Amino acid sequence: MSKRISLTAHAHSIILQYLTEGDFAIDATVGNGHDTLFLARQVGIKGKVFGFDIQQQAIEATQTKLETEENAENTRLFFHSHNRMDQCIPIEYQGHIKVIMFNLGYLPGSDKSIITQTDSTLAALKHSLNLLAKSGIITIAAYPGHTGGMAETNAVDQWLKQLPPQHSVQSLYSSDKESAPRLYIVKKNKLASPSPKIPFSEIPKSNL
Numbered sequence: 352m353s354k355r356i357s358l359t360a361h362a363h364s365i366i367l368q369y370l371t372e373g374d375f376a377i378d379a380t381v382g383n384g385h386d387t388l389f390l391a392r393q394v395g396i397k398g399k400v401f402g403f404d405i406q407q408q409a410i411e412a413t414q415t416k417l418e419t420e421e422n423a424e425n426t427r428l429f430f431h432s433h434n435r436m437d438q439c440i441p442i443e444y445q446g447h448i449k450v451i452m453f454n455l456g457y458l459p460g461s462d463k464s465i466i467t468q469t470d471s472t473l474a475a476l477k478h479s480l481n482l483l484a485k486s487g488i489i490t491i492a493a494y495p496g497h498t499g500g501m502a503e504t505n506a507v508d509q510w511l512k513q514l515p516p517q518h519s520v521q522s523l524y525s526s527d528k529e530s531a532p533r534l535y536i537v538k539k540n541k542l543a544s545p546s547p548k549i550p551f552s553e554i555p556k557s558n559l
C-alpha cells in the first residue's frame with residue numbers, strides 16, 4: 352500500500368533538492384511557522400529567511416518557535432501582506448532568492464474566514480518572479496476545497512498558464528477530485544513543458 356504524503360511534506364522534499372546552506376528563502380505565508388522553521392534550518396546561520404503573514408497570532412507563534420532555534424537570527428518576519436514583499440525584501444537579496452513558499456488558505460486552528468485572497472496572492476506571485484534567483488523555485492500549495500479556495504486556485508492556475516516559456520510549471524494533484532489540494536512548482540529559467548495532471552507517486556524526482 353502506498354503511503355499518503357502531505358502536500359507540504361512533498362513541497363519540503365522538492366525544496367531540499369534546491370536549497371542549501373547559505374541560501375536565501377521566503378515563506379510568503381508564515382502561519383504556524385512550520386515552513387519557516389524548515390527553511391531556516393535548511394539555510395543555516397549563513398543564510399536568510401524572510402517570512403510574511405497578516406495575522407499577529409501567526410507571527411507570534413512563529414517567533415516563539417524560532418526562539419529555541421540556534422539559527423533564529425537568520426530569519427526576519429514581516430507582519431505585512433506578502434504583496435508588499437517587493438518593498439520589504441532588502442535590495443541586496445532581490446534576484447537572489449532560491450525558494451519562495453506559498454501555503455495558501457487559512458491558519459490551521461484559527462479563524463477560517465481569514466484566508467489568502469486572489470488579488471494579493473497574484474500580486475505576490477508576480478513579485479516573486481522578480482525576487483527569485485535564476486535557478487530558483489516557487490512552491491504553491493493551493494486548497495480549492497474551502498470557501499473562496501476554488502476561485503483563488505483557478506486564478507493561480509490561469510496565471511501560471513500564461514507565464515513566459517522560460518518558466519516551467521509542474522502541477523501535482525493529491526487526487527482526481529476538483530476540490531483536491533494541489534501543489535504547483537514553478538521553476539525560473541527552464542524551457543517550458545506542458546503542465547500535466549500527475550499524481551504525486553508518479554512524478555520522477557528528476558522531472559522536478
Ligand SMILES: C[S@@+](CC[C@H](N)C(=O)[O-])C[C@H]1O[C@@H](n2cnc3c(N)ncnc32)[C@H](O)[C@@H]1O
Pocket residue numbers: 379380381382383384385386387403404405406409431432433434454455456457458459465466467468471472
Ligand atoms: C495555510 S496557512 C500557512 C501555513 C504555514 N506555512 C505553516 O507552516 O504553518 C496560511 C497563512 O496565510 C496567511 N495569509 C493570508 N493572507 C495573507 C497575505 N496577504 N500575506 C501573508 N500571509 C497571508 C494566513 O494568515 C495564514 O496564517
